[in-house]
Amino acid sequence: MRRNASTFWSWLWQAGLIAVISLHFWFPRYSQQPLNDTYSTERAGKKAFFLLEQRRFVEARRNDLSPASVVEEMYDDDVFCLLGPSRQPDQREWKVLLDWVEQGGSLIIAPAYGAPSLKIDELGLQVEPLFDFDINLGEMLEQVQEQNQEEEPQPVQTTLFGGGELRWRSTGKVTGDGGEVIVEFDDAAQAVLKPYGSGRVLLLASDEIFSNGSLAYKDNGILAQRLVESVASPESHVIFDEYYNSIGAPKVVGLLFDPLLRPLTVQLLALLLLFVWYGSRRFGRQLPALYKPRHNIVDHTDALGNMYYRTGDGRMALRDYYEQLRKDLQFRHMSLTDNQALETLARRADQEPQQVRDLLARANSAINGSKLKRRAAAEIIRDLATLRAGILRKQSVRAKS
Structure with missing residues (x-):
């Protein structure tokens, strides 16, 4: 009976070691990294849209540099996409980006779905929540039920193309002075195009239209592509920003699971497992004592x-x-x-x-x-x-x- 128990634990330790080594080939997604970046294949990710833009334009690439560094490498007809960043630019970074737009560049800005809060004083535009999040859940449900009883939700209205079947998801709206409303939903502006100097800025209330899940719905992919084409030319280079996603995600614990350090972390876990296994049981016959203790x-x-x-x-x-x-x-x-x-x-x-x-x-x-x-x-x-x-x-x- 004791020998069977020892064999069971030996097989269990071996299974654990195999599971750790298999992390080299498949590593589970953990929540510390953003799920809506252009690397993510999750529903909120934008990898499908990034691959689409690589086919439609001369060049589509990701950016991991700060705004002060990336504007030095961009041309005047390039398009810089800031879609659902984990952290929004500060006042100094906004000035760097808008100075580049003023010289002829194009900027697409869309806050993350579920976080409709953005204000750009230089443009006179801002994104505000559709609902008052300070009220309790019961009052919010009552407001939604009253709206559903009064009238049916309006379809998506856009000046980019007509006759399509679209599904728009947003918790915010674009407000402010000036600009052309090119997408409207339920009497709320969802996308506003505004000239700024020699360039243009496209402000959206949500980045949901560019997500993997949204592109799978009928004509949503056409609308997402037309939104980019409203500020881009066929010769433009489209740059997707990942700088604010990388610095906005917490890295205190997840640094060792970064793709660059992940192989080393898995090796350390395997060595730790072998060390614990070695110390938890005796391998081979028991050795005699090397010396007898002296009496005092x-x-x-x-x-x-x-x-x-x-x-x-x-x-x-x-x-x-x-x-x-x-x-x-x-x-x-x-x-x-x-x-x-x-x-x-x-x-x-x-x-x-x-x-x-x-x-x-x-x-x-x-x-x-x-x-x-x-x-x-x-x-x-x-x-x-x-x-x-x-x-x-x-x-x-x-x-x-």
């Missing part, structure tokens, strides 16, 4: 103490301590009737002679008795230790002086 004085003391405790008689411990004390203090052959020797010993211990005589008599009587309790033996040993400490302390003081 503590082991001897423990063994002697256990022996004294098991006998239950304190005479043995008292006798051994008393003999060692007489040897150390050099009164092994002293008799209790030798008053001169007792006075010398008492003077050395700074005690009364009678006190020393009584202590030694009590120790001799206990040793020669039939049985002695451990508590009584401990009290006598404690008194003898006090006598010994007094003599040694006085000898130490005399030696220093």
